[in-house]
Amino acid sequence: MEFKQSLDRIRRLPTSIVIAAALLTIWLAQGSTFVALKVGVAAVPPFLLSGARFMVVGLTLLLWSAWRAQWHLTITRREAVLASATGAGFFFAGQWSATCASQFLPAVIVALLNSTMPLWALLLSRLAVRTPLRITALFGIVAGFVGVTFLAWPGANSGITPAPAIAVVVGSACWAGSAVVVNRTGIGRRPVLITGLQTFVGGALQLMAAVVTGELAHIAPQAVVTAVPAFIYLIIVSSLVGFPVLTWLLSQARLEIANTSAFVAPAIALGLGALLLREQITPRMLGGVAVILVGVVLIVWSGGRKRSKPAASEHHAIKTLEGRQRGVYG
Numbered sequence: 001m002e003f004k005q006s007l008d009r010i011r012r013l014p015t016s017i018v019i020a021a022a023l024l025t026i027w028l029a030q031g032s033t034f035v036a037l038k039v040g041v042a043a044v045p046p047f048l049l050s051g052a053r054f055m056v057v058g059l060t061l062l063l064w065s066a067w068r069a070q071w072h073l074t075i076t077r078r079e080a081v082l083a084s085a086t087g088a089g090f091f092f093a094g095q096w097s098a099t100c101a102s103q104f105l106p107a108v109i110v111a112l113l114n115s116t117m118p119l120w121a122l123l124l125s126r127l128a129v130r131t132p133l134r135i136t137a138l139f140g141i142v143a144g145f146v147g148v149t150f151l152a153w154p155g156a157n158s159g160i161t162p163a164p165a166i167a168v169v170v171g172s173a174c175w176a177g178s179a180v181v182v183n184r185t186g187i188g189r190r191p192v193l194i195t196g197l198q199t200f201v202g203g204a205l206q207l208m209a210a211v212v213t214g215e216l217a218h219i220a221p222q223a224v225v226t227a228v229p230a231f232i233y234l235i236i237v238s239s240l241v242g243f244p245v246l247t248w249l250l251s252q253a254r255l256e257i258a259n260t261s262a263f264v265a266p267a268i269a270l271g272l273g274a275l276l277l278r279e280q281i282t283p284r285m286l287g288g289v290a291v292i293l294v295g296v297v298l299i300v301w302s303g304g305r306k307r308s309k310p311a312a313s314e315h316h317a318i319k320t321l322e323g324r325q326r327g328v329y330g
Contacts, residue, residue, distance in 0.1 A: 140298030146295075147290075
């Protein structure tokens with residue numbers, strides 16, 4: 001009863017206040033996720049950390065869906081196959097690459113390279129389904145890839161290890177490809193159930209990979225204890241809070257407002273990484289950050305300018321796609 005009363009009080013607040021609170025929540029959740037990943041993989045191998053995280057999230061969402069359906073949960077074979085395939089793209093290829101790269105790269109760099117997902121999604125949409133491409137979006141794609149190349153290219157005092165950086169970019173492309181599939185097939189009409197299945201499948205694949213690669217043999221009980229706070233944070237704040245808040249925000253706010261998380265998250269990661277992890281920030285990093293963020297801003301601005309032109313159904317599809325792109329969000 002008290003929970004319902006709290007929800008009623010929130011609903012009575014002015015929409016602008018609720019949207020501002022949701023934006024702040026998303027900015028902090030997504031930006032801090034990369035710092036939490038950095039802390040977690042310092043103690044627990046990446047397949048094990050990420051796999052366990054998404055198994056817990058997936059089971060929680062599936063149980064919640066089953067309870068809401070009075071334990072009569074139904075899912076078609078098509079939904080199961082597509083959710084499993086996109087779950088592998090989202091949470092096995094996409095999320096694991098970010099988790100693994102956190103062992104070798106500063107949190108801000110992982111966050112920044114991960115923010116190239118809108119660039120990949122726009123490019124893949126253009127190649128796969130001939131989505132119209134505005135000139136500002138094209139400039140954004142070029143700027144984004146120039147910035148990524150600048151960061152990942154070996155050089156003196158770059159502070160960046162190329163292989164993990166490339167892995168994050170490839171993982172972002174896999175995430176974006178899965179987002180395009182979800183958008184085109186329409187399986188996201190039951191987001192909690194589908195997201196639960198996707199995270200469960202992605203987590204299960206990562207745990208199997210942890211067994212195959214022998215990660216279980218390289219973990220000490222005392223290390224697990226030190227990773228528990230980061231693990232809990234990733235489950236509750238980054239996933240169980242961040243995903244639903246973002247979904248709500250995409251349905252209530254203008255698309256370009258919701259998409260600000262694409263370029264605010266790296267800034268949050270930059271500040272938290274320097275404050276909490278004492279990460280060193282080089283001029284080359286700052287230069288790459290500036291170029292990539294220009295690209296992301298151009299992509300977001302292009303999408304905002306297109307907002308008034310599509311029909312309502314097309315606008316909803318764009319929102320769904322953008323929501324999936326940020327879901328890494330952790």
